[in-house]
Amino acid sequence: MFFKSNDINIVVVDDGSSDGTADWITKNYPEISVLNGDGNLWYSASVNMGIKYAFNNFQSDFIMIWENDTYPKNGYFNSLQKIIENWDGNTLICSKLLFRHKPDRIFGMGGIFDRRTGKKELIGWAELDGPKYQKDKEVDWFLGIGVMIHRAIIEDVGYLDEKNFPHYHADADYGLRALNKGYRNVVFHELMLLNDIETTGITHKKDKSFKDFLDSLTSIKSNRNIRRNLIFYRIHTNSILAYLSLIKIYFIYTASFLKWKVLGWFGKEKGAENLN
Numbered sequence: 001m002f003f004k005s006n007d008i009n010i011v012v013v014d015d016g017s018s019d020g021t022a023d024w025i026t027k028n029y030p031e032i033s034v035l036n037g038d039g040n041l042w043y044s045a046s047v048n049m050g051i052k053y054a055f056n057n058f059q060s061d062f063i064m065i066w067e068n069d070t071y072p073k074n075g076y077f078n079s080l081q082k083i084i085e086n087w088d089g090n091t092l093i094c095s096k097l098l099f100r101h102k103p104d105r106i107f108g109m110g111g112i113f114d115r116r117t118g119k120k121e122l123i124g125w126a127e128l129d130g131p132k133y134q135k136d137k138e139v140d141w142f143l144g145i146g147v148m149i150h151r152a153i154i155e156d157v158g159y160l161d162e163k164n165f166p167h168y169h170a171d172a173d174y175g176l177r178a179l180n181k182g183y184r185n186v187v188f189h190e191l192m193l194l195n196d197i198e199t200t201g202i203t204h205k206k207d208k209s210f211k212d213f214l215d216s217l218t219s220i221k222s223n224r225n226i227r228r229n230l231i232f233y234r235i236h237t238n239s240i241l242a243y244l245s246l247i248k249i250y251f252i253y254t255a256s257f258l259k260w261k262v263l264g265w266f267g268k269e270k271g272a273e274n275l276n
Contacts, residue, residue: 118242
């Protein structure tokens, strides 16, 4: 979704869907611009295509990144309008994500990253929403859903890194790149979105088989893709010790998979908030 003053222009990037989405949008909402990919754009290239189109065709001031598994809570856009009107010229406007199936629980409020130790943490994961999370929070990196970026920041920081991070890690990478340029990533607590993780990547698959587990280590659709994680740590860490954190992540991920696989044999089902 793209904003210019009080004008809103919507651009949908349809990366090779086969369910008639592009035709349906064009027929029912002709004012929406539909861009077609070949099925190989993934997240980063799709977002970049939409941003470039908005700059070239609408001369947009603000760009908002949205996804098809995201639902705004009531009052979202009214709150966003107020934030835009008081924008300080140096901040990336980020949203607070909640689980769609459990809207009282937080999916994430951005994250922290320690370049020396390699500690990368999603803030608020699966915790109950409450006073602790009902205030704005400055973060190291943001979740790439419902994030609004001004044109001047994009022209300075650049576009999403579609080469190194075609799908996962592109948002975290961009947040850290923005920090390096002196900008702030701020999650505004009133900007609440509901995220449907059932449509998100293979890492979030509820009952993974051993094949699913192995695929999650190599697939572009997985945030546990080993190659992409190694690239991320190579770019954003400044100590060899940071890789110990990465080893720990994979140890916990593997142990968790094996634990739930064994418990599943005894009829114990994994809850949605424990999917990762």
